[in-house]
Amino acid sequence: MGSTLNVGIVGVGNISQQYLEEFPKLPNLSLTAVADLDLDRAAAVARDQGVESMSVDALLADPRIHAVLNLTIPSAHTEIALRALDAGKHVYGEKPLALATADAAPVLARAAQAGLRVGSAPDTVLGTGIQTARALLDEGRIGSPVAAAVAWSAPGHELWHPSPAFYYQPGGGPLFDMGPYYLTSLVTFFGPVVRVSGAVGRSSRERTVATGPLAGTPIPVDVDTHVTAILEHANGVISTVTVSFEVWETRVPLFEVYGTGGSISVPDPNRFSDTVAIATASDRTWRDVPVSAGYADAGRGVGLADLARAIETGRPHRASGELAFHVLEIMESIIRSGTTHEVVTLTSTVERPDAVGFGARPESW
């Protein structure tokens, strides 16, 4: 075991619990302090974790902290990332990287200038589910990939999230919320996307908070709630993607990859380790595949642990700002195409992140 990255979390709302549960399992990360606009919330989490609660300013100024874990809502991602970098700290944030590529570009530029790292969720793609599917593809088990199909839907996150308003503001909607899991997986499988067409819409359904102290509060809807897209990858693969907050019941989610010699059933990319299945041309029968790649027993935070190890060994980290930027440009382009009815050619590109070997732990990989 090498060095430890001291981490300060900014934003300790709903998702922070999953990271906090994972920290003790990631020996190259050490939680130093937490901060939140909601001081009582930060104090309660700090007490629970046995760490310090601070103001955001104090956390950013604390010289013991090497990296900021940015778990704020999407509209705050850029501001916190830039402030963390200006304070000389690496930053790893929840998805999306920013509301728009115009906001994200200065984050990457400033990090490059300062020699600091930017990482971004989703790190679920480093788990055994997506990595095993990738290994099958890379081993040619379905021949050459031709296409992929994604369909994810839900009635809307207001049914379970206690403060869901941000899901209906820019940076939310089914595309910016769930798109990063699927699109990051697709880029992990097939490499960068070159062209995008989209169709987008929203119903007149009124949304209200369904649970918690805000129950009954109306939610303004300022995003598209049904999004469908065609992505052309540089390697010729075509992905079709539908994500929606408009579906009460369905028999999907669907995530499949089709090749010249078979199909792969890809597990939920919002989770780390569900089962992959394959059906080949020889017998066209689905069979579960044993795990063959990916960080073992992973949970949210493994991408930051991978980043910490990458700093130590001088290699690129996998859940990178550049990858998240490309995914952000894909999402932005889908909305643009859906609005202008034109095919959009992307300006960014990215290398496929390195595969994760079987059973690896981020602190030793």
Ligand SMILES: NC(=O)c1ccc[n+]([C@@H]2O[C@H](COP(=O)([O-])OP(=O)(O)OC[C@H]3O[C@@H](n4cnc5c(N)ncnc54)[C@H](O)[C@@H]3O)[C@@H](O)[C@H]2O)c1
């Ligand atoms: N909730 C989930 O299941 C889930 C899953 C995966 C990813 N995410 C992502 O995680 C992020 C946070 O989601 P959440 O559900 O935890 O939201 P949340 O509203 O429950 O928590 C966000 C927290 O950030 C704090 N905050 C907001 N702006 C801040 C600022 N400028 N400075 C300091 N603190 C600030 C809020 O007070 C709140 O405590 C989002 O980007 C979301 O897309 C959420």
